[in-house]
Amino acid sequence: MLVPLLLAVVVPVVYFAAISLTPMPPGARVPEGVWALLPEFEGKLEYRQAWIEAFTTLLCPMLFLCVPLLTGAVSSSCAFMTEKEEGTLETLLLSSMEARSVFSAKITCCTLLSVFLSLAAFAAFFLTVTVVDILTGAPFFLRIDWLVTVFLLMPSLSMFSVVFISFIMTRARSTGEAMQTVGYLILPVAALYLVQFTGAFRLHWTVLLAVAAVLAVAAVILYNISAQKFQPEKLFAQQPEDGAP
Numbered sequence: 528m529l530v531p532l533l534l535a536v537v538v539p540v541v542y543f544a545a546i547s548l549t550p551m552p553p554g555a556r557v558p559e560g561v562w563a564l565l566p567e568f569e570g571k572l573e574y575r576q577a578w579i580e581a582f583t584t585l586l587c588p589m590l591f592l593c594v595p596l597l598t599g600a601v602s603s604s605c606a607f608m609t610e611k612e613e614g615t616l617e618t619l620l621l622s623s624m625e626a627r628s629v630f631s632a633k634i635t636c637c638t639l640l641s642v643f644l645s646l647a648a649f650a651a652f653f654l655t656v657t658v659v660d661i662l663t664g665a666p667f668f669l670r671i672d673w674l675v676t677v678f679l680l681m682p683s684l685s686m687f688s689v690v691f692i693s694f695i696m697t698r699a700r701s702t703g704e705a706m707q708t709v710g711y712l713i714l715p716v717a718a719l720y721l722v723q724f725t726g727a728f729r730l731h732w733t734v735l736l737a738v739a740a741v742l743a744v745a746a747v748i749l750y751n752i753s754a755q756k757f758q759p760e761k762l763f764a765q766q767p768e769d770g771a772p
Contacts, residue, residue, distance in 0.1 A: 531594045531648035536655055538590060542582055543659045546575050557581075564729055568666065576665040583656055583668040588676050588730075589720035593713055594648045595681050599641035599688030600709040606633045607693055608702040611762065620759045630757040634689055634750065641685035649677055675735045683742040688712060690746050693753040697762060 557577040562569045565580055572580060610616035620626050656668050691712065692705055699705040719738075723729055756762070 528644065530597050531644050532651065534590045534593055535648035535652040539582075539587060539652065539655055539659075543579065543655075546578050546582075547663070551575065560724065560726060563726060564723060572665070576663055579659065579663055579665040580668075583665075584670075584672065585720065585723055587652070587656075587668075588673070589717055591645075591649060591652065591676065592681065592684060592716050595641050595645045595685035596688045596709055596712050596716065598644045599637060599685045600692055600706055600712070602637040602640050603633070603689040603692035604702050604705040606637050607696045608699060608705045611696065612702060616762070617759060620757075620762070626757050626759070627754050630693070630754050634686075634693065637689040638682075638686045641689060642682055645681050645685060646677075649681075672730070672732045672735060675732045675739065680735050680739040680742070683739045683746065684716075687742045687746040687749070690749040690753060693757070694749045696753075697756060 551574055555574045557574060561577065561581050564585060565572075565577065568577065568580060607616070610619070619629055653669070659665070660667055688709070692708070695705065695708060699708070720730065
């Protein structure tokens with residue numbers, strides 16, 4: 528819960544405070560590269576307003592999408608790997624419940640938890656940025672790009688993160704090792720948003736919609752593969768190398 532608060536509130540507040548308190552030199556101009564990413568506002572915004580607009584539309588979505596990735600990976604690591612390490616998962620799978628029912632319940636609960644925390648983080652972010660937009664006169668940040676990110680891309684990313692951890696469960700040897708793989712998920716998201724500053728392209732809502740669809744399809748595929756592997760004879764066939772029973 529602290530990570531979403533840090534990414535969605537603390538980082539934006541620090542940035543807005545720095546922009547507001549830093550003295551603005553006479554004749555300060557926003558670089559042309561930034562204006563190229565904000566063509567609809569070129570010449571219409573003041574120096575601080577332009578930097579706030581660039582931050583909330585180009586970088587804040589990246590910070591926000593780290594929330595479902597991290598919360599999904601952490602919750603699923605605890606739900607799968609921690610139970611596997613403590614031996615409770617084996618007991619659960621040897622009970623009268625079907626393995627697929629156990630797997631589906633864990634995936635559903637972890638995904639819902641990740642989505643809930645992400646929505647709570649966005650609500651806090653929404654209040655923070657709305658106050659800043661009002662005080663500075665910057666354009667209201669909530670447009671179609673953000674709507675697609677919050678209501679389509681974020682749930683797909685949450686489910687993909689959860690299912691990805693379940694997919695690598697047979698390869699990871701500990702909860703910490705499973706959590707570390709979240710770096711492989713964050714890197715493509717960061718690259719997708721940071722490459723905008725090279726001027727190569729600007730993420731449009733149609734691109735975000737396509738990414739959300741691809742992630743949803745990939746999550747369904749990984750879900751079915753992982754569900755087939757979620758069997759006692761496959762999960763506990765190999766004993767840990769550290770000599771644990």
